Amino acid sequence: MNIDHQRLDRLRDGQSEIANHVIDEYVAGRMSRRELLRRGSVVGISIPVLGGILAACGSSSPSGSSGGSAGGANATIRAGIGAPTSQINPVTVADQGGLDMLSQTGEYLCLSDQTLTLRPVLATKWSSNAAADVWTFKLREGVTFHNGQPMTADDVVYTYQLNTKNGANPTLAGVLDPSGVEKVDKYTVAFHLSSPNGNFPYLCSSDNYNMIILPNGYDPAKWQSTFLGTGPFVMQSYTPKVGAAFVRNDKYWGKKALPAKTEFTFYSTETPLVLALTGGTIDVVGQFSVSGGPQLLNGGYTVSKLRSSAHRELSMRTDLKPFTDPRVRRAIALTLDRPAIVKSLFNGYADLGNDSPFAPVFPSTNTSVPQRAKNIAEAKSLLRAAGYPNGFSTQLVAIDLQEVPEYAQIVQESAKAIGVHITVKVESPSVYYGKATFGNSDWLDATMSLVDYGHRGVPNAFLTNPLETINAKTGTGAWNAARFNNAQYDKLAAEYIAAIDLSAQRRVAGQIEQLLLTQTPIIYGYFYDFLSAWAKNVSGVYPTAMGHLFLYNATKS
Numbered sequence: 001m002n003i004d005h006q007r008l009d010r011l012r013d014g015q016s017e018i019a020n021h022v023i024d025e026y027v028a029g030r031m032s033r034r035e036l037l038r039r040g041s042v043v044g045i046s047i048p049v050l051g052g053i054l055a056a057c058g059s060s061s062p063s064g065s066s067g068g069s070a071g072g073a074n075a076t077i078r079a080g081i082g083a084p085t086s087q088i089n090p091v092t093v094a095d096q097g098g099l100d101m102l103s104q105t106g107e108y109l110c111l112s113d114q115t116l117t118l119r120p121v122l123a124t125k126w127s128s129n130a131a132a133d134v135w136t137f138k139l140r141e142g143v144t145f146h147n148g149q150p151m152t153a154d155d156v157v158y159t160y161q162l163n164t165k166n167g168a169n170p171t172l173a174g175v176l177d178p179s180g181v182e183k184v185d186k187y188t189v190a191f192h193l194s195s196p197n198g199n200f201p202y203l204c205s206s207d208n209y210n211m212i213i214l215p216n217g218y219d220p221a222k223w224q225s226t227f228l229g230t231g232p233f234v235m236q237s238y239t240p241k242v243g244a245a246f247v248r249n250d251k252y253w254g255k256k257a258l259p260a261k262t263e264f265t266f267y268s269t270e271t272p273l274v275l276a277l278t279g280g281t282i283d284v285v286g287q288f289s290v291s292g293g294p295q296l297l298n299g300g301y302t303v304s305k306l307r308s309s310a311h312r313e314l315s316m317r318t319d320l321k322p323f324t325d326p327r328v329r330r331a332i333a334l335t336l337d338r339p340a341i342v343k344s345l346f347n348g349y350a351d352l353g354n355d356s357p358f359a360p361v362f363p364s365t366n367t368s369v370p371q372r373a374k375n376i377a378e379a380k381s382l383l384r385a386a387g388y389p390n391g392f393s394t395q396l397v398a399i400d401l402q403e404v405p406e407y408a409q410i411v412q413e414s415a416k417a418i419g420v421h422i423t424v425k426v427e428s429p430s431v432y433y434g435k436a437t438f439g440n441s442d443w444l445d446a447t448m449s450l451v452d453y454g455h456r457g458v459p460n461a462f463l464t465n466p467l468e469t470i471n472a473k474t475g476t477g478a479w480n481a482a483r484f485n486n487a488q489y490d491k492l493a494a495e496y497i498a499a500i501d502l503s504a505q506r507r508v509a510g511q512i513e514q515l516l517l518t519q520t521p522i523i524y525g526y527f528y529d530f531l532s533a534w535a536k537n538v539s540g541v542y543p544t545a546m547g548h549l550f551l552y553n554a555t556k557s
Contacts, residue, residue: 391419
């Protein structure tokens with residue numbers, strides 16, 4: 001690496017202690033170019049400065065593009081997505097159709113893009129103290145909501161306090177309390193965290209999809225009637241279970257949207273959604289699966305294939321027999337032929353899961369931990385040692401979504417090899433989630449449950465609520481369907497979350513991965529690619545693996 005030290009020293013000037021440590025790691029060769037871009041963006045190094053660092057070290061600068069476009073502007077772009085399952089309330093939305101609606105008119109402090117790099121949106125820059133327990137965000141000036149009201153720190157403080165009261169946003173539970181949100185000045189907000197968090201800016205990004213900024217004092221329960229935000233589109237109409245339409249916001253603070261209008265049609269199942277694209281009724285499919293849209297992969301359409309951390313969690317109730325014994329849980333996991341599952345369900349468009357939430361796409365995943373593989377002999381031995389030589393019977397409740405019912409059947413057939421008889425019950429999302437609270441949801445209360453988890457740019461949300469010990473006071477463990485309760489895990493998860501250094505994150509990640517292989521409260525069989533498609537005469541569509549569908553640069557010829 002040929003380094004221009006004078007230029008690098010100039011770029012270091014004014015950077016935080018943590019930011020300069022990241023630069024040191026890259027210069028020392030302990031971090032790749034891609035890792036520098038990702039980690040640097042988290043700790044608040046701007047894209048131009050990152051480009052300068054790469055250039056000073058003899059590498060090419062990063063592209064600032066977020067999706068190019070060609071063809072005619074001022075078009076009407078017609079998109080199809082899964083129907084939102086409930087009212088569009090920014091604080092309570094919990095499904096992909098709902099988050100798609102939020103992001104059409106609402107905006108976040110920053111965007112987690114297709115490369116897992118954070119990019120400024122309503123915040124122009126951010127930084128932390130040395131302990132990473134205070135993060136300060138500088139807000140963009142000159143931004144107005146659709147009703148003409150200027151956006152200031154008061155709006156950000158209100159939004160974050162609203163989302164941290166009484167565990168309203170599980171992703172922020174145990175991370176940030178309402179009292180920790182501080183207005184520094186009109187365009188500066190400081191977040192005083194409950195404990196150090198090296199990935200906190202991701203929790204302020206589009207990854208935490210509930211966090212679109214609302215006007216101070218605005219009632220989120222009324223949002224469906226206005227879709228009031230700061231974004232490049234304004235809501236024209238919204239009809240539950242049917243669709244929505246948006247028109248360009250000509251008073252937008254940034255580059256104006258290219259389409260004059262966008263129209264969304266909602267679909268309750270995948271087949272008519274795919275047929276609408278092939279039949280020309282719509283221009284864009286927000287997401288499709290390999291099994292539901294194989295014809296889209298055979299040519300004739302532009303297909304976006306984003307490697308992701310999206311997955312299905314097969315939870316086993318660790319507080320109910322026979323799953324109180326980790327040997328039983330490991331036995332079930334050892335019956336699965338993961339490469340065969342990835343091939344049959346995804347035609348290879350997925351990564352193998354290793355029974356922890358550390359997806360291969362995460363830079364911090366410790367890849368030295370051996371991959372779990374199918375081993376029927378070992379599984380039978382574990383059952384015998386646990387006192388179930390003849391197996392047992394149980395029920396698996398699965399959500400009716402894309403390939404999940406097929407995966408449930410594979411789990412059912414695989415378990416038969418060790419004498420375990422699983423009855424599969426498939427439910428619609430509205431029934432499956434219920435009120436999404438313990439005692440009110442088949443997802444959280446079933447002995448075995450199979451649920452979907454959308455992509456995140458960092459594993460924090462996967463490490464906390466599905467696996468941390470349930471604590472009603474702090475709101476942690478809100479999605480712990482396995483009722484996993486392990487003090488060592490809680491300690492390691494906290495250590496990982498506090499880590500700022502990538503090598504430290506990998507070290508702790510390896511310990512967590514090993515612990516979860518031993519305990520196996522949840523089976524992570526695969527992490528699937530996020531697939532979107534659009535007609536060949538359309539360009540500039542920008543999906544994210546989280547499920548957002550951004551159409552502001554879309555054109556149609």
